[in-house]
Amino acid sequence: MKDIALRTGGAAGDGIATIGETFGRFFTRNGYHAFGHTGYQSVIRGGHVWFQARAGTDRVWSQGDGCDLLYALDKQTVDIHAPSLRQGGVLIYDPEKFSVPAEEIPHGVTPLEVPTLAIARKFSSNSILQSAAGMGAAAYVAGVPMETLQGLLTDSFRRKGEEVLAQNLGAAQGGYEHARAHGRVLDRALPPKGGSPKLFLSGNQAISLGAAAAGVKFLAQYPMTPASSIMHWMAAHARALHIVVKQAEDELAAINMAIGASHAGVRSMTATSGGGFSLMVEALGMAGMTETPLVVVESQRSGPSTGLPTKTEQGDLNLMLGAGQGEFPRAILAPGNVVEAFRLTRQAFDLAEAFQTPVLVASDLYLSEDMQSADREDFPLDFDPPSLFTVPEPPSGQNGYARYAITPSGVSPRAIPGQKGLNFIAGSDEHDEKGHLISDVLSGVPMWVEKRKQMMDKRMRKLDGIRAATSPPTVEGSPHPSLLIVGWGSTANPVRDAMRSLEEQGIPVGYLQIHQPWPLHAGRVGEILRAAPKVLLVEENYSGQLGRLIRAETGFEIPAKLLKYDGEPFYPWEIVQKVREVVGRVRSGAGS
């Protein structure tokens, strides 16, 4: 497989995300799958931002290892990223902005000086135009047709008027021509492919899309990286999609508003990161106790406490499993890529409603904010959510309506406020079938002691239902692997790239991705693990939280662990190296 990675970097405010996304679309517009990895810091101006877009002759799943083109908007970018340039790579920069001493250019890398500011000045006094010239040069070096860049710029700037668009197109052409005259096309440039353009989107956009497809009508959220862009997408589309998006005063309000809206009959959600989720914990239990459907997206970042706000981690599994006093049924779904983010978010709403209990969607910064390609068919918009309000009214029975009727499934017929004759009280206190308190004058009285047990059993039975309604995990990759990797969430992406490298090296590997940490399909997971010759746990946390869960649920201890908690996602080479070590095929030096 041949892959190519284009990287850009600069200061916050330089428009690096836009340049990087454009690099990604160089590939996706031409029918290639791509991955876009963003790196930034918790500052608004200044600081260092970078973005890498990668594609390959075969599908790529992660940011990969190293890059082939680096477009540096400041010297710091050269200092940090030039060592990542691979043999045959090209470094693009503007000598008017800074100079790069020859000894700082890695062996085998060609510098390409592009007068981006001078080109920009021909069209406008606005220096932001320099990036159009830079992108033009990058397009030539990456072997991307100028028409692709022209199309992207047209889509971005058309709404800003003819003049702005013409300036951008002119500067881009200037950069492209300069590179054609003074540079060369990368050996790793991908051949023309044809086929439909791919979609290119972030995990948070896919989560939002999944929620919209599931029929979400209410989102309450408080800003927190890396979950905020869910609220941004929803707010931008709220008018067209008839969704109420409420920025709450804090996460306590956000989750309680979502619970209230769900109680009143609309599909509702909230989204946050670990810090905000810590505040939501008490209300999560209320959703469980009042049997209110609720979807909570928990996009993890490096903790503990404020931690590294712009860096990734999978450190909140224990928190999600244990959030809330006492015990109540919940599900935790963990998508690994944008397609799964769409599918599992939609499923989260269905499960929450079917089982009348909270469902968590576990994301992380790496999934939420990085960008991946997908086909349009990966996002089926073929679903009509049921309207709860107009469904036939639940049977009222001889003794009146019992909202919390004890049933074999644990799920009771649900009424919505406004429906006549079905008035009931939803209570966070323990209650009987009709919602009457059994927490004060009845507590401890033998008959009500038994009732308390029945109500607990009723609620907890839903876990069996959720397990039965969802698919056990399967193993992907080699049918006869010499090693099985186990993980969850976004680590699937570098794992998949590592698996291909390992296969090329003659080491067949399987991957068990746990899409549903809770309720875990423990029977199947145990069978798979016991059948594997060797097992390696790959997680982005310090203690191996999924490994601990698997041990608790299956009794299987995974001896080999690759754990990372430095804030950066896994790079494929790290996984390759560890797998070689575990299967006893160590070789000197890293790299794929």
Place this chain on the structure above:
Amino acid sequence: MSVAAPVPKPVGPSLKVVYKSSTKPTWCPGCGDYGVVAGVERALQTLQVPPHEVVIVSGIGCSSNLPHFLSTYGFHSIHGRAIPVAEGIKLANHRLHVIVTGGDGDGYGIGLGHLIHAMRRNLDITYVVMNNEIYGLTTGQASPTSVMGHKTKSTPQGVIEEPVNPVALALSAGATYVARGFSGDVKLLSDLVAGGIQHKGFALVDVFSPCVTYNHLNTFDFFRQRVYRLDSAQHDPTDLQKAYQKAHEWGTKIPIGLFYRAEKPTYEDLEEALKEGPLVHQKAGIRGRTEILDEFV
């Protein structure tokens, strides 16, 4: 100018509707909250709102058990979070009459942040706070409205911080209906609650509702000797500055009644997504709307 509390007009059919539930309150004999549940029930009777179109939301505390004693829909939530739960209900179905009931600890202590934001948002919610200046259910600690010097289990030497002034707070936070009742005057209280329900916007009805077990300072007698009605004192509830002055009266004479009322658009009026009716009645989902994917190309 004679400015009384607004006379509520019946909005539903004139039927004898039962608003009391079969559940009997478990409050201490003589508790002020009996007067409040009677006041809320009477307000609903006056307005003849169908019980299934009313949701009463509460938090945690003695007074937060109130929804169980009425036959409407109810949501007995967690401590301090009744307001956001109620906001969610209102935004999902703004045709419902949403009433929040609770105590001073719930509303002015743990839940105060939510209250301020709900008031500035001006959602059409009526909030009845049974203010007994003490924590009752946890057996007698100081509350945010306990006065300076009040000796409680948690302040054996007396409270050394100023109490929250709910009326002044509501006026500054932008509530559009600010009233204070007394559970010893159920008639006035029910008028104030009915007025709050009819008012389009956020209504705060703070109610002196004495705790007969743990607060021996702010008793029924304490209030009976001090309260006077604003409508008898020619108070103009459209005058914000006068309302502020009245809000700071405390001592030998304490005003009850309607302090302030203003007409302003509600949050629901301004929320685009509700223009086509309550969310719960709207179509959900994006079936077939594949143009939404175009932005990702």
